[in-house]
Amino acid sequence: MVNLSAKRVKELEEKIARSKEVFRQAYDRFDPRDMRLVWSGGKDSTLTVWICLQFCKESNLALPRAFTIDEGDSFEEIEAFLEKWSRAWNIELDRGCNEDVLRAANYTLGADVEVRKLNARNQAEIKRIGFDLERFPFEAESYVGNHLMKTVVFNTYIEENGVKAVFQGLRWDEQPARQKDAYWEDVPAGELTPAHTRYRPILHFTERDIWDTTLHFGIPYCPLYEQGYRSLGAKTTSQKMSDLPAWEQDLEHTVERAGRRQDKEKTMARLRQLGYM
C-alpha cells in the first residue's frame, strides 16, 4: 500500500476516468471480438488491462482477448504472472512467437541465425528493414531481433486473427519521441502490415502515476519490480537499476529504461557516427 493524499487519489481517479473514455471510444467503433489487449506482463500493460476490466464491468460489456508476445528470452516470473492473473481475471490470453527464428537459432540465445534458413516471410522482413545480412546473432532486443520477434509476431497475429483494434500500454513520459502520440491512431495497411487501429489508454500516466495507482488500488504487479527492475524487456538484456523496489527509486531524476538493451544500441550507434568504437 502507499500513503496518498486525498487530492492525489482524486487526481489518479481522474486519470483512470480519462483512460476509460479511450476504451469507450474503441467500444463505440469496434466489436470486442475484434479487439485485443496487448499484455506483456509489465506494469504499464497490466494497468491497461485492469482499467479495461473495470470499464467492462461498469458498462456490462464483454472483455476483449489479450495477446502476449514471447520473444524467446522472457523472464519466468513474467510468464508465471501472466498465467496467474489471466486465470484470476478470466481473460483469454493468446501467445505469439516467431518459432521459425527460434528454430533457426536452435533455441539458443546468442546463436548465429542463417538468414537463408528462415522462411520467406522472415527473409522479406529482414530486407524490408534495410538489412542485407547473411547471418545475425539471435538476441531479442537487437534491432533485427526486436523486429522479427516482436513486430513480425504482432503483425502476423493481427492478420491471422482479423484483429481490428489493439490496446497498448504506452506512455507519453517514456521518451521524448512518444510525446506526439495520440490516444488512437489508424494504421493503414502496409506491405506486410494489415490495417488496424491502435488505442493507448494510459498515455497520460507518468511512471510515478503508474506506481501510485498500482499500489493504491492493489493492482497486481510482477515481483521483479520489487527486486529493483524499473522496466522489463528481454530477460538477458534487462538490468536492475537498484536493489530498491521500482517505486522507491528516484523516478523523477533517473531514466526508466537505462537498463534496457535498446538504449545501449542507440548510444553505441551515436558513438559510431562520431567516429568512435
Add this chain to the structure above:
Amino acid sequence: MRNAILLTLDTLRRDALGCYGGAQGQTPFLDSIQPHCIRFMQAYSGGPYTQAAFPGILTSSHYLDHGKSRQLSPKRQLISEVMRQQGFETAAFHSNPYLSAFFGWNRGWDTFYDSMQDEVTDECPYIKSRVLNGKVRDWLAGRRDRSRPFFLWVHYMDVHEPYVPAPEYIERVDPTLCIAPAEMMRLFREVVLKRDVSDPDTIELLRKLYLAHVREVDDSARELFGIFEEAGVLAESLVVVTSDHGEEFGEHGGLSHDGKMYDELVHVPLLIYEQSRSETLVAEHVVSTLDIAPTILHSLGLRPAPAFQGRPLLPLQNYASDGAFGECYDKHGSTEKGAEKEVHYYRSERFKIIYRQRTETWELYDLRSDPHERTNLADASPEADRLKEKILPRVGRQPR
C-alpha cells in the same frame, strides 16, 4: 553572484579562439566579451578525450581514480549533486553520448536533456547547438521558482567530427572553398577515421572545415548569451567557458583526439565571465579543469565538496599553482582494441612530462623554448628525474 553557468565546447582547440592568439581564430563573439573575462592562458584538461576529460570538469576528479568502467562511478560526486543539495536548481542540455544518462551522468540534475532519444543523421550525429539554445530558452522561461538560484550546464557538440559545416560558415573561413557534404563525409571516413596524415593539403582542408564549425559555435554562443540577457539572468551569473579537449591536425602524426597528451589536445581555453568586470584579467599560471567545479562553489559562497580534488581559481592571488595532471588510456584511431594501457602527463610552469605505460617511455618538453613539443629532453634534462617522481605514483594505481 547568484547563478552559475558552465558552457563547454566539445573538441575546441585553444588556438581556434582569436583571444588566445590563434592566427586563424574564428571567434568574434567570444573575443568581444573578453573585457568581462578572466582569461586563463595555461589551462590544462584532465585528459585528451571526453571520457578522460569530463570527470575533471563535472566531478573534479581524475579519470583513472575509479577503475575502468565507462559508467560514471557512484563514488564520484557531480557538481550538480553538490549544488542541488545546497538549494540550487540544476539543468543540463547536451548531446554527447559519453555523457548521457545511459553512462550515469544524469545524477543531480533537476532537468537533464542528453538528446539520446532524438533522431540524428550521419552528417550531424548530435543535436545542434542552436536547438540546445532553444531548449535553454524554454527552460529559463518555464522556471517556476525564479527566486531559486540555478546551475546550468550547456555542452555543444558542433565542433566534433564529422566536419560537415554549412556553406555559409565555410565561406567565412575560406570563400574560395567549395565542397559538397558527400565529399566531406568521404574525408571523414577515408582520412579522419583512418588517421591518414599523408597529404598536407587534405589536412589543411580538414582544418578549414573544423574552423567553419568553430565559427558556427561562436554564433551559437552569441545567441546563448543573448538568451541569458533576455531572461535577465546574465548580470547575476558567473559564466565559465571551456572545452574538454582539443583536436589534432597532424601535429604529432595523427588526427582527431586519441590517447596523446600534447598541447593541441590538452591545452584548453578557459574563460570566467562576469558582466560586472570591465577589463580583461589575464592569468598566466598553470591551472586544471579540475579547478572549475571548486571555483563555482567558492564564487557562489557554497560549501566546498570534500571529494573535489581541484582548488578554487578565485581569488587569483590565493591560487598556489602546482601544475596540472592528466591521464587516459592509449586508444588509438577509431578502435579501442587490445588491452588498454595508461598515458599520463604532468605540466609544470615550464615543462611537460609524458609517460606511456605500453612502451614504458618518457617524453619531456621545455614548453618555453619548444612550444610545439618536438624535442624530447627526457634523457637530456636534469629536470627529468624530478618530474618523473610526480607521475610514477599515479601509474597503475588501484581504484580509490
